[in-house]
Amino acid sequence: MALIVQKYGGTSIAGPERIKKVARRIIETKKRGNKVVIVVSAPGDTTDKLTETARQITPSPTDREMDMLLATGEQMSIALLAMAIHALGEEAVSLTGGQGGIVTDETFSNAKIRKIDTKKIEKELSKDRIVIVAGFQGITAKKDITTLGRGGSDLTAVALASVLKADQCEVYTDVAGVYTADPRIVPDARKIDRISYDEMLELASLGAQVMVPRSIQVANRFGVDIHVRSSFNDEEGTVITKEVSKMEGVVVSGVAYDKDLVKVAITDVPDRPGIAAKIFGALGAGKVNVDMIIQSSAQGGVNDISFTVNRGDLNKVLDIMGKVKQEIGAKGLVYDEGVAKVSIVGVGMKTHSGVASKMFSALAEEDVNIEMISTSEIKISCVIKEKDTEKAVRAIHRKFALAKTPRKGRK
Amino acid sequence: MALIVQKYGGTSIAGPERIKKVARRIIETKKRGNKVVIVVSAPGDTTDKLTETARQITPSPTDREMDMLLATGEQMSIALLAMAIHALGEEAVSLTGGQGGIVTDETFSNAKIRKIDTKKIEKELSKDRIVIVAGFQGITAKKDITTLGRGGSDLTAVALASVLKADQCEVYTDVAGVYTADPRIVPDARKIDRISYDEMLELASLGAQVMVPRSIQVANRFGVDIHVRSSFNDEEGTVITKEVSKMEGVVVSGVAYDKDLVKVAITDVPDRPGIAAKIFGALGAGKVNVDMIIQSSAQGGVNDISFTVNRGDLNKVLDIMGKVKQEIGAKGLVYDEGVAKVSIVGVGMKTHSGVASKMFSALAEEDVNIEMISTSEIKISCVIKEKDTEKAVRAIHRKFALAKTPRKGRK
Numbered sequence: 001m002a003l004i005v006q007k008y009g010g011t012s013i014a015g016p017e018r019i020k021k022v023a024r025r026i027i028e029t030k031k032r033g034n035k036v037v038i039v040v041s042a043p044g045d046t047t048d049k050l051t052e053t054a055r056q057i058t059p060s061p062t063d064r065e066m067d068m069l070l071a072t073g074e075q076m077s078i079a080l081l082a083m084a085i086h087a088l089g090e091e092a093v094s095l096t097g098g099q100g101g102i103v104t105d106e107t108f109s110n111a112k113i114r115k116i117d118t119k120k121i122e123k124e125l126s127k128d129r130i131v132i133v134a135g136f137q138g139i140t141a142k143k144d145i146t147t148l149g150r151g152g153s154d155l156t157a158v159a160l161a162s163v164l165k166a167d168q169c170e171v172y173t174d175v176a177g178v179y180t181a182d183p184r185i186v187p188d189a190r191k192i193d194r195i196s197y198d199e200m201l202e203l204a205s206l207g208a209q210v211m212v213p214r215s216i217q218v219a220n221r222f223g224v225d226i227h228v229r230s231s232f233n234d235e236e237g238t239v240i241t242k243e244v245s246k247m248e249g250v251v252v253s254g255v256a257y258d259k260d261l262v263k264v265a266i267t268d269v270p271d272r273p274g275i276a277a278k279i280f281g282a283l284g285a286g287k288v289n290v291d292m293i294i295q296s297s298a299q300g301g302v303n304d305i306s307f308t309v310n311r312g313d314l315n316k317v318l319d320i321m322g323k324v325k326q327e328i329g330a331k332g333l334v335y336d337e338g339v340a341k342v343s344i345v346g347v348g349m350k351t352h353s354g355v356a357s358k359m360f361s362a363l364a365e366e367d368v369n370i371e372m373i374s375t376s377e378i379k380i381s382c383v384i385k386e387k388d389t390e391k392a393v394r395a396i397h398r399k400f401a402l403a404k405t406p407r408k409g410r411k
Numbered sequence: 412m413a414l415i416v417q418k419y420g421g422t423s424i425a426g427p428e429r430i431k432k433v434a435r436r437i438i439e440t441k442k443r444g445n446k447v448v449i450v451v452s453a454p455g456d457t458t459d460k461l462t463e464t465a466r467q468i469t470p471s472p473t474d475r476e477m478d479m480l481l482a483t484g485e486q487m488s489i490a491l492l493a494m495a496i497h498a499l500g501e502e503a504v505s506l507t508g509g510q511g512g513i514v515t516d517e518t519f520s521n522a523k524i525r526k527i528d529t530k531k532i533e534k535e536l537s538k539d540r541i542v543i544v545a546g547f548q549g550i551t552a553k554k555d556i557t558t559l560g561r562g563g564s565d566l567t568a569v570a571l572a573s574v575l576k577a578d579q580c581e582v583y584t585d586v587a588g589v590y591t592a593d594p595r596i597v598p599d600a601r602k603i604d605r606i607s608y609d610e611m612l613e614l615a616s617l618g619a620q621v622m623v624p625r626s627i628q629v630a631n632r633f634g635v636d637i638h639v640r641s642s643f644n645d646e647e648g649t650v651i652t653k654e655v656s657k658m659e660g661v662v663v664s665g666v667a668y669d670k671d672l673v674k675v676a677i678t679d680v681p682d683r684p685g686i687a688a689k690i691f692g693a694l695g696a697g698k699v700n701v702d703m704i705i706q707s708s709a710q711g712g713v714n715d716i717s718f719t720v721n722r723g724d725l726n727k728v729l730d731i732m733g734k735v736k737q738e739i740g741a742k743g744l745v746y747d748e749g750v751a752k753v754s755i756v757g758v759g760m761k762t763h764s765g766v767a768s769k770m771f772s773a774l775a776e777e778d779v780n781i782e783m784i785s786t787s788e789i790k791i792s793c794v795i796k797e798k799d800t801e802k803a804v805r806a807i808h809r810k811f812a813l814a815k816t817p818r819k820g821r822k
Contacts, residue, residue, distance in 0.1 A: 016464070016467035016468050019468060020468065050487070053427070053487075053491065054490075054491065054494060056427035057427050057430060057431065057491055057494045057495045057498065058494050058495065058497065058498035060498075061494040061497070061498075062493070062494065062497050064504075064505075065490045065491075065493045065494045065497070065505055066490070066494075068486060068489065068490035068493070068505050068507075069486075069487055069490035069491065069494075071486070072483035072486045072487050072490075075479060075480075075482070075483045075486070076461070076464075076480055076483050078479065079465075079476045079477070079479035079480035079483075080464065080465065080468055080476075080480065082473070082476045082479070083465060083468045083469050083472040083473065083476045083477075083480075084468045084469065086469065086472070086473050086476070087468065087469035087471075087472075093475075094475075094476055094479050096479075096556075098554075099554055099555075143509075143510055144510075145507075
């Protein structure tokens with residue numbers, strides 16, 4: 001008898017009809033002879049609505065109370081889903097994060113799972129019940145309610161799959177899996193059957209909104225295969241797993257883009273040791289995540305230093321850099337919100353040369369100017385004008401013939 | 412330093428502005444040098460909305476899951492109220508029923524409080540924090556979430572006031588207190604300053620919707636004075652307390668009415684021993700609460716037996732009585748939904764004669780026909796035609812000069 005962990009996102013359970021549909025799918029899974037543990041997010045836009053309600057009370061709610069408030073979203077989901085399963089004649093029991101044994105540290109709003117006490121879940125499974133656990137939440141050792149931050153429900157599912165030694169971890173979402181590019185931009189984008197944790201990590205951090213990096217890191221560390229698939233049909237999705245055997249010639253797995261960034265440049269910086277440390281030390285102290293950094297070659301003893309940050313951090317960055325600029329004696333501080341980042345990802349790059357130049361020529365052929373470049377072992381990213389994003393993604397996808405390269409793993 | 416328990420109902424915290432207003436009132440109470448424990452209900456119509464959502468999933472949700480769902484309502488309230496207090500610069504901490512130490516039995520949807528572990532509340536009070544506890548909910552010894560049933564938040568407040576040995580228990584609501592009659596019907600109805608538990612119990616069970624009987628019984632048992640008052644102004648409300656000293660001539664405290672009933676009659680019942688036992692035994696087995704019972708005098712060896720039940724029980728009653736009628740050989744079964752009950756309540760009745768006849772003559776002067784009568788030590792009730800309700804209440808209120816009789820207690 002296999003143990004399957006299934007996670008359903010907010011859109012999968014938005015409204016009574018979808019909840020009933022999910023209930024039927026869960027029961028089918030159980031009737032195929034499996035033990036089933038379900039993790040659910042808050043329904044639809046509940047979390048946004050609760051956040052908005054809090055903002056009407058105060059612009060800066062305390063983290064503990066925000067967690068107390070937001071945790072109600074998943075608690076609604078587990079109750080409603082359990083009811084739907086009961087109505088179909090199966091036994092099910094809902095558990096809050098705390099009841100499910102998920103113990104976290106005390107970092108409200110972004111808590112880390114410290115341990116999972118599986119006794120209660122295992123006891124309910126042994127009674128042949130479907131166990132439904134609230135995602136995204138846990139409790140501290142002092143019994144305070146915490147939430148796990150962005151992508152927290154995926155993390156709950158992966159962590160439960162790990163400690164329960166589940167045979168499968170399925171993440172149901174509103175997309176059919178991981179694609180070679182955003183299908184809204186590239187109509188012939190192809191669904192990837194299998195992808196490695198490392199590639200998925202790069203895609204996730206590059207703006208492919210399937211899973212947040214944290215859950216993938218945990219899955220990688222504990223060797224949990226994640227099957228990302230659609231809750232609206234029965235098609236196979238994408239399995240995220242350890243490095244998959246590559247077919248000859250499959251170098252690039254997919255193209256990602258990210259418009260949520262802004263380029264900041266500090267100009268005419270004196271060419272002295274310690275300047276970069278001062279700039280990025282100050283940004284780090286301000287908890288700003290800096291993505292790409294470019295330092296132009298010195299001309300007449302001055303440099304330009306450019307970097308990209310998340311758009312939401314712009315005001316904070318301008319504050320910090322205004323002060324740093326004076327300290328280091330730089331002349332200018334400029335920023336450009338009209339940029340985007342396009343990237344290609346693939347473990348095949350490590351062993352294939354010429355990948356970067358192929359990407360650059362794809363962009364050049366479309367007259368897309370490259371403003372910044374960064375590379376890693378399995379990724380090449382270019383910052384371009386935001387207005388060129390769609391054109392660039394399509395050109396790269398075509399250049400690497402991603403639509404035509406069915407990538408087979410060891411299924 | 413006094414300890415004050417305050418309970419705020421759903422209408423008092425419906426929407427951000429009301430929540431902020433309640434927060435200010437709580438802070439004022441604390442700044443007067445008190446320790447403060449707050450109990451809140453779910454905001455506005457949240458409970459109704461959640462119930463409706465559940466019904467869209469299944470017409471008969473399981474009690475455990477319904478409690479899991481409904482408990483989110485109060486959890487939202489405590490979080491939002493704590494945020495509002497924080498925003499005004501005071502320390503506050505929200506606690507779910509379970510975190511507040513409220514342990515119940517396992518009767519989901521209508522749980523009874525078994526014990527209250529006050530350690531956590533007392534610890535937070537000792538840190539000079541305002542403690543906000545979710546009303547209406549608790550947890551079982553097995554950590555399942557339960558709800559306390561109708562009026563559960565009042566019960567939470569009264570129970571906490573009792574175990575914490577609070578100096579005051581204030582119940583804030585959308586009415587200014589307990590009135591001599593429903594002010595919507597009797598414009599010159601007077602707010603009562605003090606009323607005894609017994610009188611309030613009769614008024615509550617007779618349809619004066621201020622507090623459910625259960626909370627008053629608990630307050631009575633543990634000697635907790637309840638101050639019912641409006642959350643929309645600072646006026647004194649009504650203190651429910653042990654029997655208050657009566658002024659000369661104050662016999663009747665108030666007039667209540669109840670339209671939520673139906674009169675059922677079973678006619679031509681053979682006049683044999685054991686018939687009534689059979690009828691009301693069957694209704695009791697069906698968990699139907701029977702209120703008034705009248706058996707007409709026997710004529711030719713047959714009786715008519717009439718009784719009143721809650722309107723919601725009518726279908727069940729007709730089912731049960733259809734069977735019983737055959738068993739006992741009665742001829743007819745009729746019912747009348749067009750009835751109401753008007754009642755007067757007052758501890759002074761015990762020692763004053765002529766109260767009943769005064770009430771009956773008030774009704775007679777308005778041509779209101781009395782269909783059934785029942786009396787207790789402190790109450791007289793008459794079943795009349797529903798259409799006569801308002802006229803009857805006004806006539807009785809006038810006859811006993813309730814608007815003009817300021818009732819003074821030992822304030």
